[in-house]
Amino acid sequence: MSFAFTPENQKKFEALLTKYPTKMAALLPTLWLAQNQNGHLSLEVQEHVASLLDLSPVHVHGVVTFYTMYKQKPSGKFHLQFCKTLSCGLCGSEDLIRHMKEKYKLEHGKVSEDGKFSMELVECLASCGTAPAMAVNEKYVEQLTVEKIDELMKKLSVA
Amino acid sequence: MTKVKITIDGHDLEVEQGTNLIEAARQLGKTIPHYCYHPGLPPDGNCRMCLVQVEKMPKPVIGCRTGATEGMVVHTQSDEVKKMRQSIMEFLLINHPLDCPTCDQAGECRLQDYYMDYDRIPSRYQEQKVHKDKMVDLGAGVMLDEERCIVCTRCVRVCQEVAKSEELFVQERGNHSMVATFPGKKMTNPYAGNTVDVCPVGALTSKDFRYKKRVWFLSAADSVCQGCSRGCNISVHHADNRVYRLKPRHNPEVNDYWMCDYGRIDYKFVNDGRRLKPHFKTDAGLQEDSYQNAFAHLQSVLQNYSADQITGIASAQESNEEINAFVDFIKSNFGSLPIYFSKNNPENPYEDDILIKADKNPNSAHIASKNLKPVSEISGGVKAVFVQRNLSAQDAQVLKDKGIQIVALFATNETNLDNLAEVILPIPTFAEQNGHFTNFEGKVQGFTKALKPRGESRLFAEHAEDIKALLSSIKKAS
Numbered sequence: 016m017s018f019a020f021t022p023e024n025q026k027k028f029e030a031l032l033t034k035y036p037t038k039m040a041a042l043l044p045t046l047w048l049a050q051n052q053n054g055h056l057s058l059e060v061q062e063h064v065a066s067l068l069d070l071s072p073v074h075v076h077g078v079v080t081f082y083t084m085y086k087q088k089p090s091g092k093f094h095l096q097f098c099k100t101l102s103c104g105l106c107g108s109e110d111l112i113r114h115m116k117e118k119y120k121l122e123h124g125k126v127s128e129d130g131k132f133s134m135e136l137v138e139c140l141a142s143c144g145t146a147p148a149m150a151v152n153e154k155y156v157e158q159l160t161v162e163k164i165d166e167l168m169k170k171l172s173v174a
Numbered sequence: 175m176t177k178v179k180i181t182i183d184g185h186d187l188e189v190e191q192g193t194n195l196i197e198a199a200r201q202l203g204k205t206i207p208h209y210c211y212h213p214g215l216p217p218d219g220n221c222r223m224c225l226v227q228v229e230k231m232p233k234p235v236i237g238c239r240t241g242a243t244e245g246m247v248v249h250t251q252s253d254e255v256k257k258m259r260q261s262i263m264e265f266l267l268i269n270h271p272l273d274c275p276t277c278d279q280a281g282e283c284r285l286q287d288y289y290m291d292y293d294r295i296p297s298r299y300q301e302q303k304v305h306k307d308k309m310v311d312l313g314a315g316v317m318l319d320e321e322r323c324i325v326c327t328r329c330v331r332v333c334q335e336v337a338k339s340e341e342l343f344v345q346e347r348g349n350h351s352m353v354a355t356f357p358g359k360k361m362t363n364p365y366a367g368n369t370v371d372v373c374p375v376g377a378l379t380s381k382d383f384r385y386k387k388r389v390w391f392l393s394a395a396d397s398v399c400q401g402c403s404r405g406c407n408i409s410v411h412h413a414d415n416r417v418y419r420l421k422p423r424h425n426p427e428v429n430d431y432w433m434c435d436y437g438r439i440d441y442k443f444v445n446d447g448r449r450l451k452p453h454f455k456t457d458a459g460l461q462e463d464s465y466q467n468a469f470a471h472l473q474s475v476l477q478n479y480s481a482d483q484i485t486g487i488a489s490a491q492e493s494n495e496e497i498n499a500f501v502d503f504i505k506s507n508f509g510s511l512p513i514y515f516s517k518n519n520p521e522n523p524y525e526d527d528i529l530i531k532a533d534k535n536p537n538s539a540h541i542a543s544k545n546l547k548p549v550s551e552i553s554g555g556v557k558a559v560f561v562q563r564n565l566s567a568q569d570a571q572v573l574k575d576k577g578i579q580i581v582a583l584f585a586t587n588e589t590n591l592d593n594l595a596e597v598i599l600p601i602p603t604f605a606e607q608n609g610h611f612t613n614f615e616g617k618v619q620g621f622t623k624a625l626k627p628r629g630e631s632r633l634f635a636e637h638a639e640d641i642k643a644l645l646s647s648i649k650k651a652s
């Protein structure tokens with residue numbers, strides 16, 4: 016199976032190119048677009064993006080590995096990103112992270128067997144006022160407690 | 175170009191405007207220490223080892239990317255500069271393994287050199303070092319030890335700029351940065367050996383050379399690569415009368431700082447598979463013997479021919495001097511027939527528009543200047559030939575088809591002609607003599623003797639003297 020942009024994303028990609036002085040400069044948003052379509056940036060997707068932008072695959076790979084928000088492996092349907100930085104830490108994120116491991120067998124870098132959940136520890140989500148916080152895919156869930164997490168996990172596992 | 179006046183450590187000098195400070199200081203014979211800067215590559219400015227102070231500039235600047243401007247006053251030896259160098263060294267060594275006893279770079283390593291010059295303090299780092307893969311095969315004969323890499327990106331730039339093939343790139347970031355190829359791919363470019371040369375530390379090593387010899391036991395002789403008609407300038411690194419490696423030597427007009435990977439390993443024939451003694455044909459096959467017996471055999475063979483049936487085939491692999499000596503010998507002792515030449519003539523030779531030429535002979539240009547004929551045009555009158563060095567397979571076939579006998583072969587190595595020649599006389603390779611090659615552009619380039627002629631090999635002129643004596647005794651007898 017070879018990767019190509021959907022017609023809709025192809026249009027977005029072409030629009031992107033008009034915003035930058037060189038093709039190389041459009042690398043980050045192009046990777047983002049590809050990741051949104053494919054779920055993660057497989058080696059094949061990276062090679063495809065390289066050919067679209069006249070870059071070498073190894074250059075694109077260097078950029079992909081530099082940024083943690085580019086995913087090289089598939090995530091679960093729900094990607095749970097727990098903040099591990101100071102404010103959340105002070106408000107008990109470590110307990111929550113331990114809870115995830117004990118109850119749901121989820122930890123940093125892990126995908127659940129059914130492919131539904133994946134978990135990652137991230138740096139500050141800029142939600143210190145409502146710590147502890149996490150992001151489920153793109154959406155924030157704040158002022159977390161063990162109960163709140165259990166409720167959410169129940170809801171998501173049937174979603 | 176505009177010239178500007180600048181001052182470096184109190185010395186005034188004039189340089190072209192924009193000359194970077196490392197090069198400007200070089201003109202005074204001063205070295206500003208550096209890792210990532212290489213005069214043959216575009217500057218990057220990542221290592222910060224070249225920090226210097228420039229008056230009226232608020233902060234130290236990197237010498238490799240600061241261009242000279244009128245009136246600039248530069249300090250490269252101040253206490254502040256020395257302190258910065260020490261700090262950069264300490265920083266670079268935080269995660270560096272203590273591999274020196276087993277590292278091939280030891281003895282020619284910038285980390286070792288600059289540690290002694292500028293650092294000399296014990297490590298203050300108490301934490302665990304970052305560990306990485308120590309044996310990554312990058313392809314093309316290049317091995318990477320990720321722990322030793324200081325991420326200067328010289329190797330990345332060599333692939334981009336010299337080989338024109340971006341096969342390496344820095345992956346990951348921070349402590350975890352390392353150079354790598356795309357997962358599942360290897361380097362394939364024919365200039366990859368240059369990445370090992372430019373690597374200022376022991377991160378990249380040559381599979382061919384690693385663990386063979388400590389570099390301080392090697393001596394170097396200026397030479398010229400004999401792999402193709404480009405004639406890249408090289409150094410022959412040798413010890414114990416053997417060649418251990420070839421390295422490119424800077425010549426902006428021929429090869430700049432580089433050489434190709436074919437040329438780089440084109441020294442093995444000097445060490446191995448040599449003809450080190452005279453041989454001659456017997457009923458029992460080829461026999462290794464003394465010069466005396468070989469010449470006696472040659473005499474008996476030569477008696478079967480008259481002078482006007484004999485000529486010679488010169489080789490485009492030999493030096494100007496050896497070709498001249500050979501051609502002169504044939505002309506003055508036989509001379510009524512045309513003289514021929516043969517070339518190393520592989521099928522589908524690789525070439526590119528960087529350095530590598532399709533003509534795999536170092537001296538075709540000199541052969542062309544001698545008015546010789548190709549072996550394919552050899553005429554009916556020729557019954558016997560002296561052959562210099564070797565013949566291409568096609569040319570050997572021509573001799574076989576026409577029943578022309580090789581009376582003597584002057585050989586460096588065992589070849590496919592061994593069973594065709596009556597006598598084989600050993601000659602030294604380019605590494606064992608002084609001489610010149612004329613490259614495809616007509617540049618005459620000298621190479622120097624690295625080794626003593628191996629075994630009993632002798633230059634052509636010495637053989638010629640003995641053969642002349644033979645010929646005159648044959649004449650007297652008849």
Ligand code: SF4
Pocket residue numbers: 270271272273274275277278279280281283284285286322375376377
């Ligand atoms: S790269 Fe240099 S400093 Fe590092 S281990 Fe090798 S010789 Fe020692």
Ligand code: SF4
Pocket residue numbers: 322323324325326327328329330353369372373374375377378
């Ligand atoms: S491998 Fe050597 S040349 Fe390449 S980045 Fe590392 S230290 Fe520099």
Ligand code: FES
Pocket residue numbers: 207208209210211218219220221222223224225236237238239
């Ligand atoms: S040599 Fe100037 S920053 Fe590396």
